[in-house]
Amino acid sequence: MKTHRFITGKKNIKFGVEWMGCREKVRVGVIGAGILGTSHVKFCMKHPDVEVVAIADIVKEKAQKLASEAGANAYTDYKEMLKKEPLDAVFVATPDFLHYEPVVTAAEEGKHVYVQKPFATKVEEAKGMVEAAExxxxxLMVGFGMRWHYAFTAAHVLVREGYLGDLISATMIHNDRIDVPEEMWGPLSKSWARNSTIADFLGSHDSDLIRWISGREAETVYARSTSKALGGVTPDSYNALVTFEGDFQVSLNLNWVAARSKPNLVDGVLLLYGTEGTVQLSWHGLGYNVVSNEGVEVYFNGEVSIDRLFEIRKKV
Ligand SMILES: NC(=O)c1ccc[n+]([C@@H]2O[C@H](COP(=O)([O-])OP(=O)(O)OC[C@H]3O[C@@H](n4cnc5c(N)ncnc54)[C@H](O)[C@@H]3O)[C@@H](O)[C@H]2O)c1
Incomplete structure (x- = not known):
């Protein structure tokens, strides 16, 4: 499947506008006016080349509230929205297990689609969406937004430029506080969590990041889950050992049960070891650390652009 960054960033939007037929603005619709749908709308409203035309949610009040903020039309039936509105593209931000139908329907209506991660919770649905798009x-683009965080972009560039040499091993830890599966989606939390897992909700980011940073594909997976704290509604945690091409081995540790009193709702760590260097990063405030075998260390504590990373690397 080919993915395209036609909705992220001004440069890419220009590509999208030209490619979609030289219109002034990309006209978008949003399916699912929840946490992420709202976030998509807020970003689109700030973008000069994007117009939010319509919003659909099965909960009428949610669709209407967000549509009134965006100056868009509200629908409770996304199929009606897709038929009636002159949309170039749609964002699909329905719960994890409800991506398939909106994506396939939007594709059949000829709309470009940005669907939130995880792409699907069932392999057959993933294949069906790719087929419909083709x-x-x-x-068709999946919203793996963590790729655009400077720290992961930097890891990608460093690995692809050979700064770490041959990759040996990696550890990725990703945690949500327990109030995410238990409370974040209000009264729907239990059914939301029951129909997803931490492997889908956060682990999809991690498997995507490891593949994207390393440029390698997985060959074998051994994984197991545990269920204690969440009462079997959904697994508490997963541990996986994944082997990649070229004898690169990765350990994934995913938890949906981190303590309620922990300050960050979500956090994580990536440790990446190669024959020539090491990348260690933890997100949500803890920093970024790159060490080469020559003993040179580059350490970042705050936001740093990829240009700044290159400047520093030139000095190294
Ligand atoms: N919340 C987060 O922190 C977060 C972060 C990144 C990505 N995501 C992803 O974004 C997606 C949406 O997550 P969310 O947290 O916004 O969920 P949410 O439950 O807040 O929002 C989903 C919305 O979809 C609506 N919906 C359900 N079925 C529908 C249908 N058939 N037609 C139209 N609307 C429908 C629901 O009424 C709800 O308003 C998920 O795949 C999730 O993994 C969420």
Missing amino acids: KAGIK
């Missing part, structure tokens, strides 16, 4: 000739 058949319709539309662009």
Whole structure:
């Protein structure tokens, strides 16, 4: 499947506008006016080349509230929205297990689609969405937004430029506080969590990041889950040992049960070891650390752009 960054960033939007037929603005619709749908709308409203035209949610009040903030039309039936509105693209931000139908329907209506991660919770649904996109000739992109965090972009660039040499092993830890599966989606939390897992909700980011940073594909997976704190509604945690091409081995540790009193809702760590260097990063405030075998160390504590990383690397 080819993915395209046609909705992220001004440069790419220009590509999208030209490619979609030289219109002034990309006209978007949003399916799912929850936490992420709202976030998509807020970002689109700030973008000069994007117009939010319509919003659909099965809960009428949610669709109407967000639509009134965006100056858009509200729908409770996304199929009606797709038929009636002159949309170039849609964001699909329905719960994890409800991506398939909106994505396939939007593709069949000829709309480009940006669907939130995880792409799907069932392999057959993932294949069906790819087939629908290919058949319709539309662009289909999965919202793996963590790739655009400077720290992961930097890890990607450093590895791809050979700064770490041959990759040996990596550890990735990703945690949500227990109030995410238990409370974040209000009264729907239990059914939301029951129909997803921490492997889907956060682990999809991690498997994507490891593949993207390393440029390698997984060969074998051994994984197991545990269920204690969440009462079997959904697993508490997963541990996986994944082997990649070229004898690169990765340990993934995913938890949906971190303590309620912990300051960060979500946090994580990536440790990446190569024959020539090491990348150690933890997100949500803890910093970024790159060490080469020559003993040179580059340490970041705050936001740093990829340009700044290159400047520092030139001095190294
Ligand atoms: N919340 C987060 O922190 C977060 C972060 C990144 C990505 N995501 C992803 O974004 C997606 C949405 O998550 P969320 O947290 O916004 O969930 P949410 O429950 O807050 O929002 C989902 C919305 O979809 C609506 N919906 C359900 N079925 C629908 C249908 N058939 N037609 C139209 N609307 C429908 C629901 O009424 C709800 O308003 C998920 O795949 C999630 O993994 C969430």
